[in-house]
Amino acid sequence: MKFFKEVSFIFLIAFFFAGLTAGANLILSPRIDLNEETRQTEYLLTALGIPFPKTADALQLRNIEENHVAVAELNGEHVYRAYDDEGNPTAYAFPIGGKGFWGRIEGLLALNNNLTEIKGIVFTKNVETPGLGARITEKWFQDQFQDIKLPQERGKENYVTVSKKDAKQRNRVDAITGATMTSSLVEKFLNEDIQRILAEKDEIRRIGWQSPRKK
Amino acid sequence: MAVSPKKVTKEGIWGNNPVFRQVLGICSALAVTNLVVNTLVMCIGLIYTQSLSSITASIFRNVTPFRLRIISSTLIIAAYVIVLHNFLMAFLPEVSAQLGPYVGLIITNCIVLGRVEAFASQNKPWLSFLDGAASGIGYSVVLLTIAVFREALGFGTIAGFPLPFEFTKWTIMVVAPGAFFMLALVVWVSRWLQADSEPVAGSAKK
Numbered sequence: 001m002k003f004f005k006e007v008s009f010i011f012l013i014a015f016f017f018a019g020l021t022a023g024a025n026l027i028l029s030p031r032i033d034l035n036e037e038t039r040q041t042e043y044l045l046t047a048l049g050i051p052f053p054k055t056a057d058a059l060q061l062r063n064i065e066e067n068h069v070a071v072a073e074l075n076g077e078h079v080y081r082a083y084d085d086e087g088n089p090t091a092y093a094f095p096i097g098g099k100g101f102w103g104r105i106e107g108l109l110a111l112n113n114n115l116t117e118i119k120g121i122v123f124t125k126n127v128e129t130p131g132l133g134a135r136i137t138e139k140w141f142q143d144q145f146q147d148i149k150l151p152q153e154r155g156k157e158n159y160v161t162v163s164k165k166d167a168k169q170r171n172r173v174d175a176i177t178g179a180t181m182t183s184s185l186v187e188k189f190l191n192e193d194i195q196r197i198l199a200e201k202d203e204i205r206r207i208g209w210q211s212p213r214k215k
Numbered sequence: 216m217a218v219s220p221k222k223v224t225k226e227g228i229w230g231n232n233p234v235f236r237q238v239l240g241i242c243s244a245l246a247v248t249n250l251v252v253n254t255l256v257m258c259i260g261l262i263y264t265q266s267l268s269s270i271t272a273s274i275f276r277n278v279t280p281f282r283l284r285i286i287s288s289t290l291i292i293a294a295y296v297i298v299l300h301n302f303l304m305a306f307l308p309e310v311s312a313q314l315g316p317y318v319g320l321i322i323t324n325c326i327v328l329g330r331v332e333a334f335a336s337q338n339k340p341w342l343s344f345l346d347g348a349a350s351g352i353g354y355s356v357v358l359l360t361i362a363v364f365r366e367a368l369g370f371g372t373i374a375g376f377p378l379p380f381e382f383t384k385w386t387i388m389v390v391a392p393g394a395f396f397m398l399a400l401v402v403w404v405s406r407w408l409q410a411d412s413e414p415v416a417g418s419a420k421k
Contacts, residue, residue: 002280005280006282006283009279009280009283009287010283010286010287013275013287013290013291017291017293017294018294020298021294021297021298021301024297024298024301024302025297025301028301028302028304028305029301031305031306032301032304032308035304035305036308039308127315129390130249130250130253130313130315131249131250131369131370131389132386132390134313177386178386178389178390
């Protein structure tokens with residue numbers, strides 16, 4: 001009898017609180033999904049250098065994306081193509097990512113039409129230390145990568161170096177003070193990813209893009 | 216145990232402060248205190264979770280089978296935290312992204328289960344609510360104190376506003392070791408201020 005009472009008690013409260021969380025989830029999940037979608041669109045537009053108003057809501061952003069971005073698949077990953085208002089292609093964007101200090105870092109790398117220059121970079125996912133490694137998501141850090149010219153023959157050198165301020169490497173961006181590990185790990189996977197992308201140059205050029213609606 | 220609302224409040228915030236007297240909730244005191252704004256959201260989250268979990272556990276206290284206390288308390292706490300987590304993701308997505316796993320980890324915050332078990336399971340609902348809120352505020356006072364110093368020394372800002380003078384930032388304040396030093400200092404200072412009421416070793420009253 002006691003056993004029966006205990007089991008039914010647990011069932012009852014489990015049922016009640018599961019209902020509470022399920023209810024909250026049901027009410028809030030459309031909004032959460034929308035936030036997530038908005039964030040992803042913002043990342044993509046930022047990487048591709050497509051301007052959008054800061055106050056744009058989800059619908060406006062989706063509109064801008066539909067008019068300026070085409071998506072295709074390359075080796076099972078999404079790659080993106082940006083178009084200007086006249087419908088001329090302006091940039092590519094590729095997913096990048098690798099090991100960070102605490103966990104995986106993911107991002108998008110945008111290259112120009114000839115795949116010779118970085119147009120932009122955004123880090124979309126990371127679990128680095130807030131205030132240190134996580135500063136890779138700050139604008140000043142990401143902006144440094146813009147307009148870096150990629151040497152076509154890499155040799156032993158890096159495409160991009162993330163190091164301290166006064167070092168004299170070519171294609172250097174400032175590392176983050178106090179986040180040496182994150183900085184050098186970003187450098188590592190970024191260079192590997194650039195090499196991988198440039199190796200697929202021909203395939204990328206062969207992609208048949210479904211160009212977005214022209215204005 | 217006769218307790219007045221005033222005493223409950225005072226004990227939670229100062230006399231029996233969860234962080235520097237009971238030494239609970241240290242994990243989050245170390246993890247989220249390098250930026251004031253994040254800390255503030257975390258504190259509000261904890262006050263909310265603690266007070267509602269306490270009142271709920273207290274309402275159910277007479278029907279909860281004795282040996283199922285912990286499992287049902289955990290269930291209650293987890294439910295409130297999940298609601299809070301969803302709420303933050305829906306309305307404060309940026310803060311939620313920065314706090315990362317720490318909101319979810321309120322479930323395992325020792326203060327919450329500790330107060331539910333030690334107080335709410337034996338006291339009336341609204342007194343438990345008060346105890347929960349006071350403990351939450353006590354936790355917040357300590358965390359915010361630590362956060363203000365860590366952000367000021369580590370970043371040269373307070374809640375994002377720059378300090379009016381320049382100095383070399385202390386990177387150690389941004390990472391966990393800085394929090395250990397700050398926490399130790401807070402415990403030291405508060406215990407020193409409390410020295411009058413400190414029972415002499417060996418003569419502690421039961």
